[in-house]
Amino acid sequence: MFENEMKLEFPSKSENESFARVVVAAFAAQLDPTIEEIADVKTAVSEAVTNSIIHGYEGEVGVITIECKIEGKKLTVVVSDEGKGIEDIELAMQPLYTSRPELERSGMGFTVMETFMDSLKVESTPNIGTRVTMVKEFKSI
Amino acid sequence: MILKFDDIGKALVVKMSGELDHHSSEIVRIKIDNKIEELGAKNLIFDFAEVNFMDSSGIGVVIGRYKKIIQYGGKVVVIGLSPKIKKVFEIAGLFKIIDEYDDLSKAVSSI
Numbered sequence: 001m002f003e004n005e006m007k008l009e010f011p012s013k014s015e016n017e018s019f020a021r022v023v024v025a026a027f028a029a030q031l032d033p034t035i036e037e038i039a040d041v042k043t044a045v046s047e048a049v050t051n052s053i054i055h056g057y058e059g060e061v062g063v064i065t066i067e068c069k070i071e072g073k074k075l076t077v078v079v080s081d082e083g084k085g086i087e088d089i090e091l092a093m094q095p096l097y098t099s100r101p102e103l104e105r106s107g108m109g110f111t112v113m114e115t116f117m118d119s120l121k122v123e124s125t126p127n128i129g130t131r132v133t134m135v136k137e138f139k140s141i
Numbered sequence: 142m143i144l145k146f147d148d149i150g151k152a153l154v155v156k157m158s159g160e161l162d163h164h165s166s167e168i169v170r171i172k173i174d175n176k177i178e179e180l181g182a183k184n185l186i187f188d189f190a191e192v193n194f195m196d197s198s199g200i201g202v203v204i205g206r207y208k209k210i211i212q213y214g215g216k217v218v219v220i221g222l223s224p225k226i227k228k229v230f231e232i233a234g235l236f237k238i239i240d241e242y243d244d245l246s247k248a249v250s251s252i
Contacts, residue, residue, distance in 0.1 A: 014164035021194075039194075039225040046196040050163040104170065106200035108233050115232050 004030065004070040012057045012064050012081065014050075020066060021045040027068050028075050031138045040116035041075065041136060047109040048079035048132045054100060056083025056130055073138045077117075080131040086124040093122065142169055146176050151252055152216075153182035154245065158191035161199040170202055174209065183215040184252045186245065190221030199226075200233040207238060218248045 006027050010016045021042040028041055045066070052064045067078040086092045092099070093114075098107035114120045117134040124130040142165035147154040155173055159165065176182070185206055189195070207217045218240050222230065230236060242248040 014162075017162050017164050018160055018194075036225065042194065043196050043225075043229065046162055046194075050196065050198065054163065104166075104201040104205045106197045106204060106233060108197040108200055112197050112229065112232060116228075 001072045002070065003072075006068050008066045008068075009063055011061050012053045012083075013061065014053055016064070017046055017049050017053070020049045020064070024066060024068060024077060028070075028138075031070060031073060031075060033138050037136070037138055041077070044113045044116045044134055044136075045077060045079065047112050048077075048134070051109055051132070052079065052081035052083060052130065054103065054105070055086070056081035058084065075136050075138065077134045077136075078131060079134075080129060082129040085126040085128055085130055086122070087126055089122050089124055144169060144172055148180050148182070149249065151249060152184035152186050153177060153180055154186045154188060156188040156191065160194040161192055161202065162194065162196050163198040166198040166202050170205060173202075173206060177206075177209065183210070183213060185210050185215065185217045186248050186252075187217070187219045188221045188245070189219060189223070189226055192221075192223075192226060195226045195229055197229065197233070200229065200235065203235060203239065204233075216252050218242055218251060220245055220248050 008023055024045045025038050025042050049064060062081060062083055065080045069076045091097055093110040095111045096107040098105040113134055117136045119135045121133040142159040145156040210217050220242050222241055
């Protein structure tokens with residue numbers, strides 16, 4: 001089975017949201033994804049990185065790490081931060097829930113990640129950080 | 142993200158080009174709100190034809206402007222949605238409150 005992996009670290013600046021999703025898309029390109037599959041991955045990565053910037057580090061600059069792994073046709077993306085963490089993961093994952101309504105957030109970030117990827121796992125410890133693991137199996141041949 | 146405004150009398154048309162994410166949404170929201178106030182625009186038409194990426198930050202931008210416009214009895218409609226942007230709209234249930242049209246003339250006649 002074909003395997004490959006990469007790791008990316010960058011400061012939690014909003015300018016890097018675009019950079020991060022483009023890098024993951026470029027890495028995933030070796031799986032010959034469809035345009036739709038690549039758009040799904042970009043959107044999910046953008047949501048996870050935005051969460052780390054807004055909620056994890058709350059505008060302060062910290063490090064965001066993205067690790068990607070390819071196993072056969074399966075792409076695993078792990079987005080992690082060492083930010084303030086999530087107190088109540090179940091509540092945070094509810095559609096339309098946002099802890100920052102004043103920022104005009106839609107509360108749809110986790111819902112988008114869940115919908116656009118095959119699976120989503122969120123692990124978080126307050127004041128330690130958050131780790132989001134997303135998996136997508138590419139259907140294209 | 143580049144914004145072009147067109148005041149067509151009945152509505153303010155906001156043509157966006159580029160990527161609508163958390164980074165770009167903050168300035169987009171300020172520019173649109175300033176234009177709405179400057180023109181006293183009642184209705185708003187979002188043209189997404191040249192938006193090549195949008196995540197849930199874009200949902201916040203659309204809903205935020207919708208809340209503002211309906212306060213004065215106005216309407217918000219969208220045109221130019223690509224399949225990938227339409228998918229984000231669908232997940233958020235945006236079509237329950239905002240109608241989509243094939244082109245500008247149909248959007249204008251709906252208002």
